[in-house]
Amino acid sequence: MKRISAPTLMPMQPYNDCVSSILDEPLKNRLQSISNTIETHANLYIERAAHGNTYTINPILHARGADPFIVNDIRKSELINLYDYNMVQRHPGRTTYDQILVSANEKCPFCGGIGRPKSLDHYLPKANYPQYSVLPQNLIPACRDCNTGKSNDIALEPGQQPIHPYFDHDRFFVDQWVFGRIIETHPCSIFFFTQMPAGWSEIDFQRAANHFSDFDLSKRYSIQAAEELGVVVDQRKGYLAGCSPDEFSNFLRSVSNAPSLFANHWKKIMYQTLAGNRWFCSTEF
Numbered sequence: 001m002k003r004i005s006a007p008t009l010m011p012m013q014p015y016n017d018c019v020s021s022i023l024d025e026p027l028k029n030r031l032q033s034i035s036n037t038i039e040t041h042a043n044l045y046i047e048r049a050a051h052g053n054t055y056t057i058n059p060i061l062h063a064r065g066a067d068p069f070i071v072n073d074i075r076k077s078e079l080i081n082l083y084d085y086n087m088v089q090r091h092p093g094r095t096t097y098d099q100i101l102v103s104a105n106e107k108c109p110f111c112g113g114i115g116r117p118k119s120l121d122h123y124l125p126k127a128n129y130p131q132y133s134v135l136p137q138n139l140i141p142a143c144r145d146c147n148t149g150k151s152n153d154i155a156l157e158p159g160q161q162p163i164h165p166y167f168d169h170d171r172f173f174v175d176q177w178v179f180g181r182i183i184e185t186h187p188c189s190i191f192f193f194t195q196m197p198a199g200w201s202e203i204d205f206q207r208a209a210n211h212f213s214d215f216d217l218s219k220r221y222s223i224q225a226a227e228e229l230g231v232v233v234d235q236r237k238g239y240l241a242g243c244s245p246d247e248f249s250n251f252l253r254s255v256s257n258a259p260s261l262f263a264n265h266w267k268k269i270m271y272q273t274l275a276g277n278r279w280f281c282s283t284e285f
């Protein structure tokens with residue numbers, strides 16, 4: 001929903017760094033011995049993600065608690081531990097972790113910046129794709145709500161894939177697909193919804209709509225907007241009291257058009273919705 005730049009790290013750097021901090025020599029040697037295969041997996045991921053096709057990568061599906069072999073004699077738990085211990089808790093892996101975390105400039109890309117990233121989220125969940133547990137291109141800075149709210153459902157159809165902030169096509173970040181509607185009550189509120197832009201494929205729109213619903217963005221945006229609406233109403237009662245409905249609408253539209261707000265930013269949509277609503281612009285609060 002909000003584009004951020006992909007980590008400039010070489011795909012295998014965190015893997016090599018994390019393996020280097022393992023104290024258990026036999027485990028370290030075993031993980032080093034599969035690095036070529038991990039690199040092949042990494043290249044496949046990057047190629048598929050660039051085409052919005054990560055759903056074609058087969059997940060590891062197994063009974064709860066099972067610990068299957070993933071590559072040769074390396075088990076799923078060993079690849080997950082590589083992330084949990086050697087990347088999250090130890091240097092030099094932690095340095096890379098922090099480097100990716102700060103790259104989002106304090107704005108979570110999944111919700112479009114309403115939350116601040118607190119941790120890294122695996123775009124393809126590590127439980128089902130353990131070969132990507134420390135692949136930097138699979139690690140996305142995410143806020144707490146997005147990280148805990150993201151369903152762990154595996155995308156097996158193209159339309160189920162969340163929007164990938166590093167790799168997905170510009171249309172997801174540049175075209176407007178979030179819209180708002182005023183609920184004309186006192187106090188009023190704004191309902192956010194998705195609508196398919198002209199020229200989009202059905203699958204791309206399914207992805208955007210599923211992303212919006214998976215991260216609970218309609219509700220979360222309405223909560224943000226409720227607070228901001230209070231500010232707007234205070235301005236209308238205060239220094240904007242003398243404005244005609246058209247002048248007030250123009251003011252709201254100018255806020256909506258601020259270059260700092262990307263296409264589907266909740267605030268942009270909110271001000272656009274208010275500016276286009278005659279009832280709101282002509283109401284005496």
Ligand SMILES: [Zn+2]
Nearest residue numbers: 108111143146
């Ligand atoms: Zn978020």
